[in-house]
Each structure stands twice: as structure tokens, then as C-alpha cells.
């Protein structure tokens with residue numbers, strides 16, 4: 125699930141880097157001890173020459189040589205330990221250390237991914253999602269229905285802003301639950317500040333934490349990156365576009381705020397179509413009404429979206445504005461206490 129080859133290679137390179145670092149550090153500690161405690165060096169030399177002697181005896185047919193060597197080494201090992209402790213070093217000072225004592229920094233235990241590998245996967249996915257910091261603030265734990273009014277009603281349906289959000293919230297939860305077994309897509313539309321981006325973040329957080337690759341772009345960023353790639357001016361690392369087409373979930377936020385032209389129309393269609401064909405989920409959000417959306421983008425884009433996406437309309441007060449007002453009044457009351 126989730127990792128492509130270059131992501132997998134990046135994680136394995138990191139394991140290799142850690143192994144090398146720990147080996148170097150151990151060699152450094154061994155050098156330090158041998159310099160400070162010459163007796164350790166003598167014992168190590170004794171162990172080495174006893175081993176050579178044993179090998180010779182084995183070759184000349186002495187079958188007892190190995191067990192004798194083991195005993196000899198055990199005695200020397202105990203002496204070595206005593207000298208080390210007496211010299212003021214911890215008992216394991218000359219041992220190889222590991223970041224993960226469970227898999228010894230190999231990433232796998234008996235062919236199964238170690239817990240540290242799974243954590244590395246999630247870390248990498250977070251970094252590549254473009255969402256690393258925001259998700260601590262915007263997730264289902266910090267989500268609140270308090271911003272949605274039971275009084276404010278949509279004229280045509282008579283549904284309140286709160287009822288609508290409860291329904292959409294349930295759809296999002298379902299989307300996450302069924303993510304691995306279905307290839308659903310969501311289309312959030314509605315005015316600025318009604319929680320479309322926040323909901324995308326909530327979903328992203330849940331999926332990243334279960335090692336799905338999620339990539340987030342505002343529409344403007346997305347088309348800039350695609351243009352840079354297509355026209356060869358990209359400073360982005362190789363494979364960025366693959367990430368856009370292949371990730372488990374692509375979030376395109378604020379569609380309609382970019383400059384819409386033929387290029388945007390054809391690339392958007394390509395992107396949506398590629399992802400539908402490869403059965404990868406996409407979330408799109410826009411401030412445009414459905415009519416405005418239809419007028420802005422090509423007929424084939426609208427048709428793909430309206431037949432393959434769950435259309436979710438949100439409405440209500442501008443939460444960003446409400447939050448700003450809350451913060452201001454909090455600051456005012458703080459100041460009046462000072």
C-alpha cells in the first residue's frame with residue numbers, strides 16, 4: 125500500500141545511513157577505550173591469537189579445540205568487561221547501538237515491516253503531502269459543529285446549515301471507512317469559509333495516519349507545477365507529476381481561483397480522467413456554484429465530475445470570520461484584565 129519505488133528507496137537509504145552512522149560511532153568508541161585502557165587492546169589481541177591457534181588445531185584434527193576456545197574467550201571476555209567498568213566506561217560502551225532495538229535498523233523483522241518502518245512511511249507521507257503542520261490544528265478532533273447554525277436554512281431545501289454539515293460529516297467518515305475498498309471521490313462546493321478545506325484536512329489526516337499517500341495542492345499551485353513540468357522549467361524533483369497522478373488521495377483545493385484557460389482545462393481533464401481510470405480517489409473543493417463551475421470548465425470535465433463524484437454543498441456563516449471575531453474579543457478581554 126501507498127509507497128512507490130522512490131519513496132521506498134528513500135526510506136531504505138535512511139536505514140542504511142543510520143547503520144553506517146552507528147557503526148562509525150562504535151568504531152570511534154572502541155578506539156577511545158583502547159587508547160585509554162591498553163589492557164583492553166592486549167585482551168583483544170589475545171582473543172585474536174587464540175582464535176588463530178584454534179583454527180590451526182581444528183585443521184590438524186583436534187576436535188576439542190573449539191570448545192576450549194569458547195571457554196578461553198569467555199574468560200577473556202569477563203576480564204575485558206571488568207577492565208572496562210573499572211576504567212569508568214558503561215558495560216555496553218563498545219557494543220553496536222541501534223535507533224530501533226527491535227529490528228536493529230533493518231526495517232524488517234522476519235520479512236515483516238517493523239513498527240519503525242511504518243512510522244517512517246507515515247513521516248514521509250506527511251512530508252510529501254504538503255500538509256505537515258496544518259493537520260495538527262485541523263482534524264476531526266478539533267472539528268466543531270458549533271459553527272453551524274440550526275436556524276440558518278437553505279431556501280430551496282429548508283435544510284439548516286447544521287443539518288447539512290452533519291450529513292456531509294457522515295459522508296466524509298464513510299469515505300474514510302471505505303477508502304480501501306471503494307474508489308469514491310468528493311466534490312465540496314459552497315461559499316468561502318464554510319469548512320470545505322477544513323474537511324479535506326480532516327480526511328487527509330485520517331488517511332495519512334493509516335499510511336495512505338495524500339497530496340494536497342491549491343488549484344493555483346497544482347497548475348503551476350504541471351506547467352513547470354510540461355514546459356521543462358521545473359526545479360521540482362523528478363516524479364512530482366507521478367505523485368499527482370498516482371497518490372492514493374489527491375486534494376485539489378479552491379478550484380476556480382486559478383487563471384482558467386485552455387491549458388488548465390485540458391490538464392484538469394487529464395488529471396481527473398487519469399485518476400478515475402486508475403481508480404484513485406480525488407477531493408475537489410470550490411467556492412463556485414455548480415452553474416458557475418459548469419460555465420468555467422469544459423463540458424467533459426463537468427460531466428466526469430457530476431457522474432463520478434459525490435457532490436456536497438456546504439453553506440453557513442464564514443467560519444474564518446467567526447474565528448477571527450472570537451480571537452479579537454478574547455484579546456480584548458485579556459487586555460481589559462491587564
Ligand SMILES: [Zn+2]
Pocket residue numbers: 224225226227228229230231232238239240241
Ligand atoms: Zn525497527
